[in-house]
Amino acid sequence: MSKFVHLHTHSEFSVLDGMSRVTEIVEKAVEYGHSAVAITDHGNMGSVPKFYEEAKNNKIEPIIGQEFYIVEDVKKTEKGEQSHHLVLLARNYDGYRTLCRLSAIAAENFYYRPRIDHNILRYFGSDLKDIMATSTCMSGEIPNAIMNNKPKKAKRLLSFYNSVFPNFFLEFMQHGDVKSRDRKERKFAEDEEKINETLWEYHTKYDIPIVVTNDSHYPEPTDSWNHEFLLAIQTGAKIDDSSRFKFRGDGYHITDTSDMRNHFPKAIWKASEQSMDWITKNTRIRIPELENKEHYLPSTGVKSPSREVRRLSIVGVNSRVPVSKHKRYIKQLDYELEVIKKAKVENIFLVADDYVKDAKKHDKEVGSGRGSMAGVLTSYLMGITDVDPIRFNLSFERAINPARPSLPDFDIDFDDKDHVVAYLRKRYGTENVLQIGTLNRMHPRSTLQKILKCLNYDFRTAVAYSQQLPDTGEMIANRSSRDIREILEVAAPDIKQLLDDDPRILELMVKFDGLVQSVGKHAGGVLISAPGQPIRDIVPITKISAEKEPVSQFDKIALEKQFGFVKFDILGLSTLRVIKEIKRLVDNEDLFKDFPDNDNLDDEEVFKLINSGSLTGIFQLEGFACRQAIPQIGGIHDFEDIVSIASIVRPGVTQFIPVFAANRKKKNKFKKVNVQSGSNEKGTIKIHGIKKLDKILESTEGVILFQEQVMAIAQHIAGFDMIRVDDIKEKIKAKATDEFDDMRLDFINGCVEQGYKIKTADYIWDMIRRAAGYLYNRAHAVSYSLITYQTAYLKANYPLEFFTVCINMAREGKKDRQLVALHDEALDLGIKFLRPSLTRSETWCNIEDDKIRMGLAMVKGVGETTASEIVSTRNEMGVRRTLKVLPKKVLRVNVIKALKEVGAYGNKYADEDKQVALLGFSLRDHLSHYRKRIKKASYEKGNEVLFGGQVTEVRKQKTKNGDDMAFAKISFGAEQNNVVLFSDQLADFGNDFKVGNILLVYGKKQPNYSSIIPEGVELLNGN
């Protein structure tokens, strides 16, 4: 006897509508003994990679489908248009490809939703033979016409669907209850009955086969309420709002055969059984791309890729390497080319080389490297990357392991990534290039916040609770604690209280955690497929909005690991735009000659600048963590120090700062003793007293900072072969530190075999263990530090140009704090600013007599377009006429007002506050007399602080007991400190804390470090 099979199932990929995870759907099918199961998500097939794998592993036939949105005419885009549902199911691989192509067309016709129409279906013609279609739910076109008493229309639609699809089924659903007391529920049930009766008529009259389905949206019957809650989250409704959207009827779970049989009259069931029988016999999907573990490499069309890679590399040897070193470089190159040839990945190098060359040809700024591929000499010689791996001791094996070659993963930064993506489309064809999508999943913090919002908690309370849970970043760093129950078990006491008070919350958290909540676009991942293999035929695509470029419905892991596509990361980096703009402004041959690359990285001015703390605008170093860490480690003295500092301030690694600093002191002492004693003992300075270890960790003061260092330790100290070195690297990359202990014994034994004592081996293992979860790869760190050095070099040597460009970019990017910081640092260096002027300003800031003239676009409310229109008209006809001829559309009243207030009419500007409001800072340097004094006096020791600045805000409040208290903000350039004054402090210093006053404040930081309680105050601009 044939069994029932679910043909209408929504998974979590029916975003915030389906609650079943793909694994749950397969598990249920196994549990109920179904031979196959379909997934039919709304406008989405994102479940496929997981579904295919899980189903095959469980010997269930996956029926891949989609519930499409269908409209009358996709060319019409009317607000509030009615779209209908249409379930399509693939019978085989060709059918799957047809669904993918249909998805691509639906994405192209995106309007609020991806949409198709009748004409599109007609266009597919005989390709639809590999597809099964059903009349679908109540939102299907036919049921909808029946429900609305349009029998003629229903029949017309029936004949359309039945003729266009060789395998068309009438779909029977039964969710309503005609005896319900609720009027709306009853109406729903009656509609359902009417539809089913009419469909039965069609069946008997036209002999169209029928199937029974369950419109399942969640795994268990008991999930009904949880699912309602999910819908409330989706629609942004409160759970106790009776008018919120919910499903009528019930039973939207995954169910078993007997339950389904009981739901339907015998005749319907019998007819459905026949169809089920036919469907299970005639549906078999094998997706070859998912079966054979092959890679589909793109090609630039070169006949002999390996010869071409070698040729390009040799060109690089001649242009990038001094003759005396040729032998050494060619030796490494030959070794790499051997591995690359064995892995058959030359084409990946050629593709990357091709788009980098195109970008450079079009004057685009290309980053010096990013990620592990910067460690490959071949990339450097070909000119894809710009750091010399031999000079910086980078590891080829970190990028491509000879024992287990993986696909090279090129990550490259550009100032204009859109140019590169457009070029790729042109070069390889739109069909063969696709941007990768990402799946954003619900994580504890956002889940709790959403649940609480639905439960009527106010926004602030919801945020306050949820912020006590780890965020996504932390969760990724600590994979081991992924289980939501475990996370909640160790949560803060008030979270526990919350869960005790309302047990529903825990259940909802468990049900929702990790569900897909939206689809996004990967930062830079672009797929390029092999010639003759259009990606859209194999990968369904979607759009996030009508204007945006289409992206894949699968994430990068599925695309690379399961489908075998090759991904290239094309990333935008705004710092590259900064560098380019400064170069353009400087326009000086010397700069181009001396611009820092591999060999000239020892400009003392650069290190002096960094150590002075003038870090705004310097790539990687401007964050608070760096400002703090640089003095802690005793300053920056060479390029390696920049590499170290940029790596040591990353989350998790900061714990090593004190050790780094202490080891550095030890080393310096050691050096001094050596010099004094006249010893010329060569080699590594002792830190751990283990020669090989000290050598490996030499550049990082005996601290493990890089993945490559762990690889070197495993290879040279524990004697691991390259396979095991790769194992340990993979674990570090995946941050799978909980699996680390499995390798301990192996490591210890290896060390002992190499002649080390067990104690020594343990000591080293312990170091690795502590660092492993947080490490960077050195190739990346060095490449990025080169950009850091370059920006610092420009700031130290061309400050006027540097500040002009950075200030413009800060305003453009609406980075107000950075803007203030830049202005402040420029004043420190004695740079003068000129106010905006209708006669002299350009659109953006420019240099005028060694001063920075504010651009008109700097004035808030003016904007770039207006500013540039004013400037170009003025240049043509002079100021007077400009003011007359420019239409009101450009010179709006508020634009004129803003320009007058800021003094651009040559008038005296209105007042300071207005100027600050319009420019983001005051052109007058209030702090100028006090700047030096404040800087000199400032210090921080433990929780004790002394700082100064101008009072910019005072907010008075009452405490719970009714006492007065106040919060004040003190600004010193970009620095801002929060001060709390309770009644005692108010009595002592209340008079000093007035907006505009410039103060020196001594006080104690509160334990949470967010504010300071003053203990002593000195008024500097006394009155």
Ligand SMILES: [Zn+2]
């Ligand atoms: Zn539907």
Ligand SMILES: [Zn+2]
């Ligand atoms: Zn549905």
